[in-house]
Amino acid sequence: MKRVLFICVHNSARSQMAEAYLQRFCGEAAVVESAGLDPTALNPLVVAVMAEEGIDLSARRTRRVFDLYRDGRLFDYVVTVCEEAIEEQCPVFPGVTRRLHLPFPDPAGLVGTDEERLEKVRDIRDRIRERMADLAEEILSGREEGRLA
Numbered sequence: 001m002k003r004v005l006f007i008c009v010h011n012s013a014r015s016q017m018a019e020a021y022l023q024r025f026c027g028e029a030a031v032v033e034s035a036g037l038d039p040t041a042l043n044p045l046v047v048a049v050m051a052e053e054g055i056d057l058s059a060r061r062t063r064r065v066f067d068l069y070r071d072g073r074l075f076d077y078v079v080t081v082c083e084e085a086i087e088e089q090c091p092v093f094p095g096v097t098r099r100l101h102l103p104f105p106d107p108a109g110l111v112g113t114d115e116e117r118l119e120k121v122r123d124i125r126d127r128i129r130e131r132m133a134d135l136a137e138e139i140l141s142g143r144e145e146g147r148l149a
Contacts, residue, residue, distance in 0.1 A: 002030045002139050004077040011036025011062040013043040013107040013121075014081040017128045020055045025136030035065035043107050045121045053125070079135070081128075082106065102131050 004022060006015035015034035023032040039062035047057045079100045104124055110117045 001028070002026075002076040003074065004030055004032045004079065004135075004139070005065075005068065005073075005075040006032070006034040007036065007065050007078065007080050008034075008082040009037050009106070010040040010108065011065075012040050013046045014104045014124070014128065016042060016057055016060060016062075017046060017050060017125055018079065018081055018102075018132055020050060020057060021129050021132035022136055022139075024055065025133055026139055030136075030139055033063075033068070035063040035068055037065055039064055043121075045110075045118055046107055046125075049118065049121050049125045052122075053129075077135075077139075100135075102135075104128055 006018045006022075008015040011034055015036065019032050019034040022030065026032065042057060042060055042062065050057050077098045077100060079102055081102055081104050083103055083106075104127060105120075107117075107121045107124055110120045112120070
């Protein structure tokens with residue numbers, strides 16, 4: 001069983017979506033978690049667009065990545081989903097066999113009407129779903145091709 005951690009700034013959108021999709025795609029073959037550098041509340045637009053996919057994030061809570069680090073948690077994959085400048089602030093977890101950087105736009109920074117922002121979050125969600133399907137295929141097959149980075 002592989003252990004996967006997704007990290008982003010606030011653990012309020014991208015990492016939560018990635019966690020939910022990868023867990024759905026991998027089932028019991030992986031334990032998937034997410035955390036943030038500076039956790040806040042879940043983004044309501046993210047909760048809404050994930051509900052459209054049949055994934056309920058409404059009861060999820062955000063977590064601090066450094067709490068997991070201090071607990072000595074080990075992960076087979078640590079995946080950052082934020083921009084490069086933030087990615088460099090993420091801790092290096094001991095024992096990590098694979099570190100990936102899969103950047104996605106931050107839904108918190110979107111502008112426009114509610115409907116325009118909702119459409120943009122749907123686009124981000126769909127991109128995350130596609131990348132998580134690829135990562136799940138890698139995990140389930142047992143091969144590490146490197147095509148995700």
